[in-house]
Amino acid sequence: MGDGFILIEDDVLSSLLDFRQQGPMAPEAGGILIGFRRGVHLHVTHATMPGSLDRRSRFEFQRLDPIHQRTASKLWERSRETADYIGEWHTHPQVQPSPSSIDRREWGMITRAKSAPMIFAILGLQDWWIGIGQRKRLAVATQISQQ
Secondary structure, eight states: OOSOOEEEOHHHHHHHHTTOOOSTTOOOOEEEEEEEEETTEEEEEEEOOOOTTSEEETTEEEOOOTHHHHHHHHHHHHTTSOOEEEEEEEEOSSSSOOOOHHHHHHHHHHHHHOSSOEEEEEEOSSEEEEEEEETTEEEEEEEEEOO
16 A cells, blocks of 8 residues: 555546535435556546435435445446446545544455455545555545645
8 A cells, every 4th residue: 555546537526526415414425436456556437326225314324225236247347347346435524524433444344355455535525535445454545625
């Protein structure tokens, strides 16, 4: 972990921005990140959006809808088995988001199950928190300000 870059396509960023929790009752949102591993670099080309079966509240998002898996499988097949599940994203109702203990626990389970680096992104009201997880370790990749 450490020498690679993360490229997130503009249309993915734009789609995620639509889910910021701007209103006082806006629920958290989330999904998975899909893309390519290019050596030490990660390229995010797609993200799933919340499905109707996902659990969403002001301070919680649980990915329960099978649409996330179906989308990943379809993109994997369409790419001749090269596009991959490379991470998770969700929102927090904070200006400068940071991972909760629940986030860290969930991400720990994911990184133990995967040998390759995974991206974890939290979109806040103003800033982004992006981390890389691999083999039980989580490192902050960057914090992006959207001012």
